[in-house]
Amino acid sequence: MGAPRWRRRCLLLLPALAFSAVLYGRCRPAGGGSLLQQEPLLLVPPELSREAGSHDLTRESIIKRGQQSKYSPELEKPRPTWEQPSSCLQSLTSKVKADSKFGKLFDFRIPVLMWDRHLTSETWNKLKGRGVPYGWQGLSYTAIASTLRLLNDSANRWLIDRASFPGDCIRCAVVGNGGILNGSRQGKEIDAHDFVFRLNGAVTKGFEEDVGTKTSFYGFTVNTMKNSLIAYREYGFTQVPQSKELRYIFIPSDMRDYTMLRAAILGSPVQDGSDKGDEPSKYFGPEASAKKFKLLHPDFMHYLTARFLRSDIINTQYGYLYMPSTGALMLLTALHTCDQVSAYGFITDNYENFSDHYYELEKKPLVFYANHDMLLEAELWKSLHRVGIMKLYQR
Numbered sequence: 001m002g003a004p005r006w007r008r009r010c011l012l013l014l015p016a017l018a019f020s021a022v023l024y025g026r027c028r029p030a031g032g033g034s035l036l037q038q039e040p041l042l043l044v045p046p047e048l049s050r051e052a053g054s055h056d057l058t059r060e061s062i063i064k065r066g067q068q069s070k071y072s073p074e075l076e077k078p079r080p081t082w083e084q085p086s087s088c089l090q091s092l093t094s095k096v097k098a099d100s101k102f103g104k105l106f107d108f109r110i111p112v113l114m115w116d117r118h119l120t121s122e123t124w125n126k127l128k129g130r131g132v133p134y135g136w137q138g139l140s141y142t143a144i145a146s147t148l149r150l151l152n153d154s155a156n157r158w159l160i161d162r163a164s165f166p167g168d169c170i171r172c173a174v175v176g177n178g179g180i181l182n183g184s185r186q187g188k189e190i191d192a193h194d195f196v197f198r199l200n201g202a203v204t205k206g207f208e209e210d211v212g213t214k215t216s217f218y219g220f221t222v223n224t225m226k227n228s229l230i231a232y233r234e235y236g237f238t239q240v241p242q243s244k245e246l247r248y249i250f251i252p253s254d255m256r257d258y259t260m261l262r263a264a265i266l267g268s269p270v271q272d273g274s275d276k277g278d279e280p281s282k283y284f285g286p287e288a289s290a291k292k293f294k295l296l297h298p299d300f301m302h303y304l305t306a307r308f309l310r311s312d313i314i315n316t317q318y319g320y321l322y323m324p325s326t327g328a329l330m331l332l333t334a335l336h337t338c339d340q341v342s343a344y345g346f347i348t349d350n351y352e353n354f355s356d357h358y359y360e361l362e363k364k365p366l367v368f369y370a371n372h373d374m375l376l377e378a379e380l381w382k383s384l385h386r387v388g389i390m391k392l393y394q395r
């Protein structure tokens, strides 16, 4: 006992930090205000919430607000996911509403994705005060705007367009890369979902029986994607998953994510920054179009961290390194998008029984880096499973 849990963990982690910085590249100066701020989450403009109360926003009031916006002459404000209501009778939203704790944490009205209509003075002013991945502090308006303007397809607004989905309930599997999947024989069950999310070093070749083959979404930061290609190459991760149907989810953890996204949509080499000259088609295949790519909204990142994964690490000297893991971000994205969610390959109580990843040949212990709080994530998955909001694969 004695030291709080995070401190014991962080001390253990320090030797790993140098490697972590290489592997995850998240070492950057803290820069005032770049950490998760204590401000209440403003999901609606303050004036509006005073006028209307944040829970009964009408579409009319949103449009009215849009008309006042200087940068965006259009009448419409960005339309969030909840404007495509679900017809699913067994949707996780009903489980969420019925739960006293999660009913207060989930807010399905927050936009999950960011697209061109978000480029308003209001958004710029808010996000320039928060560091990445929760905002745009220190980033150039011109650079951000040149990326956002390209996200002008209706496919950039929704992860899944309910209007063209044939069924009632959207069933999603999110596949983490945990060793628990080795020998699990879950492949068929995973592939039977309508949509399958994968991330980072998601090797499927040779592991089909355990993890399936289908990939609908691949989530990453440019940093985690490139590091996965290096670190897991020896296990067969020689290429980012590609197919005609597959969509990529960019996590905006750094300017290089915006820069790569722009190049990917334009189908041209990256123009500046640390990836300058890199060819996006190497990672995402030949199709360069706005339809192919999605960008998580920095507000959504902020909301997820503040409400679901507000780790004690944030208040330590390593706070600037912290953000939820890529797997956590994908799982929470699915929970705000799909009607039913199953998680495979995520951390469980008995993680010590399994290797770090399902594709390792010899058992390697799960490595705890200071930039994530895997035990906090484990607790979250466990309680979401317990109350029936999602299904967590355990063995």
Ligand SMILES: *[C@@H]1O[C@H](CO)[C@@H](O)[C@H](O)[C@H]1NC(C)=O
Residues within 6 Å of the ligand: 149, 150, 152, 153, 154
């Ligand atoms: C999106 O923007 C591009 C480049 O400005 C333009 O060519 C394209 O027609 C636009 N697409 C839509 C759906 O507005």
Ligand SMILES: *[C@@H]1O[C@H](CO)[C@@H](O)[C@H](O)[C@H]1NC(C)=O
Residues within 6 Å of the ligand: 350, 352, 353
């Ligand atoms: C799982 O791990 C625990 C403690 O690390 C150990 O006691 C147990 O035997 C393990 N079980 C299996 C099936 O390996």
Ligand SMILES: *[C@@H]1O[C@H](CO)[C@@H](O)[C@H](O)[C@H]1NC(C)=O
Residues within 6 Å of the ligand: 179, 182, 183, 354, 355, 359, 360, 361, 362, 363, 364
């Ligand atoms: C994966 O499972 C096989 C069969 O159970 C086992 O022999 C192997 O050691 C496991 N690999 C790791 C990395 O745990």
